[in-house]
Amino acid sequence: MIEELLHQENLQKEEIIRLLSTTGEEMKQLFARSLEVKLQYLDNKVHLRGLIEYGNRCSKSCLYCGVRGGNHKVHRYTLTDEEVLDCARQAMDLHYGSIALQSGERSDKAFTDKITELVREIKRISNGQLGITLSLGEQSEEVYRQWFEAGAHRYLLRIEASNEELYYKIHPRDEHHDFHKRLHCIETLLKIGYQTGTGVMIGLPFQTVEDLADDLLFFRRMDVAMVGMGPYIPHQDTPLYQYASQIPSADERLNMTLKMIAVLRLMMPEINMVAATADQTLDPLGREKAIMAGANVIMPNLTPTQYREDYLIYPDKACVSDAPDQCQSCLDIRMHAIQHEILYDAWGDSVAFTKGR
Numbered sequence: 001m002i003e004e005l006l007h008q009e010n011l012q013k014e015e016i017i018r019l020l021s022t023t024g025e026e027m028k029q030l031f032a033r034s035l036e037v038k039l040q041y042l043d044n045k046v047h048l049r050g051l052i053e054y055g056n057r058c059s060k061s062c063l064y065c066g067v068r069g070g071n072h073k074v075h076r077y078t079l080t081d082e083e084v085l086d087c088a089r090q091a092m093d094l095h096y097g098s099i100a101l102q103s104g105e106r107s108d109k110a111f112t113d114k115i116t117e118l119v120r121e122i123k124r125i126s127n128g129q130l131g132i133t134l135s136l137g138e139q140s141e142e143v144y145r146q147w148f149e150a151g152a153h154r155y156l157l158r159i160e161a162s163n164e165e166l167y168y169k170i171h172p173r174d175e176h177h178d179f180h181k182r183l184h185c186i187e188t189l190l191k192i193g194y195q196t197g198t199g200v201m202i203g204l205p206f207q208t209v210e211d212l213a214d215d216l217l218f219f220r221r222m223d224v225a226m227v228g229m230g231p232y233i234p235h236q237d238t239p240l241y242q243y244a245s246q247i248p249s250a251d252e253r254l255n256m257t258l259k260m261i262a263v264l265r266l267m268m269p270e271i272n273m274v275a276a277t278a279d280q281t282l283d284p285l286g287r288e289k290a291i292m293a294g295a296n297v298i299m300p301n302l303t304p305t306q307y308r309e310d311y312l313i314y315p316d317k318a319c320v321s322d323a324p325d326q327c328q329s330c331l332d333i334r335m336h337a338i339q340h341e342i343l344y345d346a347w348g349d350s351v352a353f354t355k356g357r
């Protein structure tokens with residue numbers, strides 16, 4: 001019986017594993033409880049972050065990622081300033097209160113200064129109205145501060161795997177991929193005062209249910225304000241693809257993702273959690289299922305459609321050809337169908353974060 005665990009405040013590792021191992025009726029019970037907890041601590045509002053995939057030039061070679069530096073099949077691009085500002089204007093026109101700027105990892109000064117300038121400019125043209133989340137990888141403390149002072153207030157940096165050994169099975173072991181550096185970056189973001197998000201991929205080769213339980217405990221220990229977790233989707237032009245036949249099925253990976261969201265909602269009731277686009281790639285109703293399991297954020301894509309095929313971090317990404325306005329009405333309908341409502345014209349800050357201030 002899991003009834004008792006579903007009402008327990010401070011879940012321990014063995015209990016988390018028990019919940020992550022549920023199937024059938026018990027799994028449904030878990031989702032019903034996590035939805036109840038979300039509605040109790042938060043509400044039925046879904047926050048939006050318009051996603052701008054700024055560029056795919058990348059100095060890293062993560063073994064799972066389709067745009068890794070080592071993949072020479074990818075056509076590399078960087079949006080122009082005007083294209084980025086147009087995306088921001090579109091976000092305002094669509095009443096998205098917030099945008100997220102994501103890209104491959106670059107730390108050269110031309111790049112970091114350009115981002116500072118773009119953040120300032122987006123703030124200027126929106127009269128400070130648009131919230132800005134960055135997801136631009138590992139940077140120095142100085143750069144993170146520069147971007148924060150320019151007006152970015154949230155930052156996403158997934159740890160990818162909180163178990164160091166697993167981390168090095170999915171990243172090359174070299175000076176560009178350092179588990180401790182990534183961890184340190186998350187700590188720096190928290191220290192600077194960003195609403196900080198992290199997360200992991202689910203269903204990776206070599207990953208165990210113990211690893212996943214440890215990931216959840218890691219999020220709680222770090223006391224982050226936001227978490228983004230999604231299923232791992234093998235990309236055929238990456239080294240990790242050789243293990244594709246050994247990972248759990250798409251259904252299993254999606255269900256495990258939903259269970260991770262649900263258990264984390266029980267553990268950290270007030271954080272923001274994303275229903276990832278990767279969920280929808282595995283199941284047309286994947287994002288709705290994630291919202292019903294306890295997620296409360298969706299990131300509709302604002303990237304100009306001609307670039308989207310070049311930002312395939314994993315294959316068959318959902319909504320690649322949808323224009324942003326189509327995307328908005330589609331989301332409205334989808335959320336209403338599950339008794340949720342989109343929150344327009346708001347930053348949608350994490351309650352966990354704002355309460356802690």
Ligand code: SAH
Pocket residue numbers: 064065066102103104105135136137138156157158160200201230231232233234235278313314
């Ligand atoms: N360069 C930035 C942004 C990375 S892309 C950074 O390092 O933070 C955003 C996320 O996509 C990554 O953090 C990773 O968790 C996810 N991702 C990459 N490849 C993937 C794959 N094959 N399947 C599922 N998710 C993937």
